[in-house]
Amino acid sequence: MRIHFHGAAGTTTGSMHVLEFEGGRRVLLDCGLYQGHRKEAFEKNRNLPFSARELSVCVLSHAHIDHSGNLPSLVKAGFRGPIVTTPATRDLCAVMLEDSGRLQESDVKFVNKKRLAEHKRPFEPLYTPQDIPPVMELMEPLPYRTGRELVPGVTVTLFDAGHLLGSALVALDFTEGGRRRRLVFTGDLGRRGQPILRDPEPVTSAEILITESTYGDRLHPKDEDVQAKLVELFGQAAARRSKLIIPAFSVGRTQQLLYFLNELHRAGRLPAIPVYVDSPLSNRATEVFERHPECFDAEASALFRGQSEPFAMRGVTYVTAKEESQRLNDAPGPFAVISASGMCEGGRILHHLRHGVDDARNIVLLVGFQAESTLGRRIQEKQEFIRIFGEEHRLRAEVHTIQALSGHADREEILAYFRSTGPLPKTAYVVHGEPPASAAMAESLRALGIGNVVTPAAGRTETV
Numbered sequence: 001m002r003i004h005f006h007g008a009a010g011t012t013t014g015s016m017h018v019l020e021f022e023g024g025r026r027v028l029l030d031c032g033l034y035q036g037h038r039k040e041a042f043e044k045n046r047n048l049p050f051s052a053r054e055l056s057v058c059v060l061s062h063a064h065i066d067h068s069g070n071l072p073s074l075v076k077a078g079f080r081g082p083i084v085t086t087p088a089t090r091d092l093c094a095v096m097l098e099d100s101g102r103l104q105e106s107d108v109k110f111v112n113k114k115r116l117a118e119h120k121r122p123f124e125p126l127y128t129p130q131d132i133p134p135v136m137e138l139m140e141p142l143p144y145r146t147g148r149e150l151v152p153g154v155t156v157t158l159f160d161a162g163h164l165l166g167s168a169l170v171a172l173d174f175t176e177g178g179r180r181r182r183l184v185f186t187g188d189l190g191r192r193g194q195p196i197l198r199d200p201e202p203v204t205s206a207e208i209l210i211t212e213s214t215y216g217d218r219l220h221p222k223d224e225d226v227q228a229k230l231v232e233l234f235g236q237a238a239a240r241r242s243k244l245i246i247p248a249f250s251v252g253r254t255q256q257l258l259y260f261l262n263e264l265h266r267a268g269r270l271p272a273i274p275v276y277v278d279s280p281l282s283n284r285a286t287e288v289f290e291r292h293p294e295c296f297d298a299e300a301s302a303l304f305r306g307q308s309e310p311f312a313m314r315g316v317t318y319v320t321a322k323e324e325s326q327r328l329n330d331a332p333g334p335f336a337v338i339s340a341s342g343m344c345e346g347g348r349i350l351h352h353l354r355h356g357v358d359d360a361r362n363i364v365l366l367v368g369f370q371a372e373s374t375l376g377r378r379i380q381e382k383q384e385f386i387r388i389f390g391e392e393h394r395l396r397a398e399v400h401t402i403q404a405l406s407g408h409a410d411r412e413e414i415l416a417y418f419r420s421t422g423p424l425p426k427t428a429y430v431v432h433g434e435p436p437a438s439a440a441m442a443e444s445l446r447a448l449g450i451g452n453v454v455t456p457a458a459g460r461t462e463t464v
């Protein structure tokens, strides 16, 4: 077989790989949005690196936009095959892709204002919310651990990746040259012991592996006590009567935070300051979480049993209206606001940062991975000046990071996972990482005993 590595190769976004089987049948793994510098992202996302019509089927590992966010472009380009994914991923995609369409629209509106002033031709948005229903029609839900033939002779089975509600490790079984083979794609590999989600399921007998490497060169702090840190920072915000600004992915991270806050609140450990979840997407995603308790781990199932709204708690306000969100800009503290996007690349969090970063009493709490050249990364690096909406701001607010909530396994956790899956694969392709992370992961996999480990550059084709 041949594998074309089109995205998330040498970087962490734009996950997109094409598998070409005997007889020329092509299967697309993920169709993620590339995120980075606006102009480059615009070009990359608009121009798919393959003919959409030549693909028979797409398998989607999970709903994060860097894995699913370019599906609308794929369908606009003529793809008509099924998009096979778990039921929870399908439901999350319905809200996430629509939101992404809205962001694409407003992003282009912003750029076009400038272009029109300069008498330049306006851009078309990559896609809009109107482009989402045709994508959803192609989605074919496949429960975990259930085989489904994708194309003649190729069967897919999805296993729980423990990374996000509905996230899947993808196993493809096929026969080639009379030989049974199995390819496993990790999508994004989660971690053991994460709130709400089950642990990643061991998928055995992979001969060919495509693995992520987001944290391939790093270890998460082992003894980081998330709840203690939340109590401390909420306490500081209460004492200083200031704002605790928490950029968080609307889907996954926000629900985990709410889960922790709910637990702390029940235990009476949380200072009574208002908490605002200011993201319409978070609110809709939370409803999807509530519809899919089949994805919960035993602890969350027990906690949520009998509760109709397991993510609701006293003191939390879900903000939907724009005006209500804007009122928070000038509202006095203390309060905490959880808003998106998680890497501060867009969304309402930008307004909260704009009105909060230059006050030394305020606290910015980062709870997820911050990719290179994002505003979130610049805040994490505590750069003295940061640009928000084209204006320069002095970053005076305190900045804290909680690593333990990361949805990605770190180097040791990835290795431990592969040790748990029985005989090692013969060949491993390392993707979805910044170059130092992928290189370190590749080195570790060689040391583990995998003979052929490749870190493909974007656009590479490998025969295996």
Ligand SMILES: [Zn+2]
Pocket: 062, 064, 067, 163, 164, 188
């Ligand atoms: Zn992900």
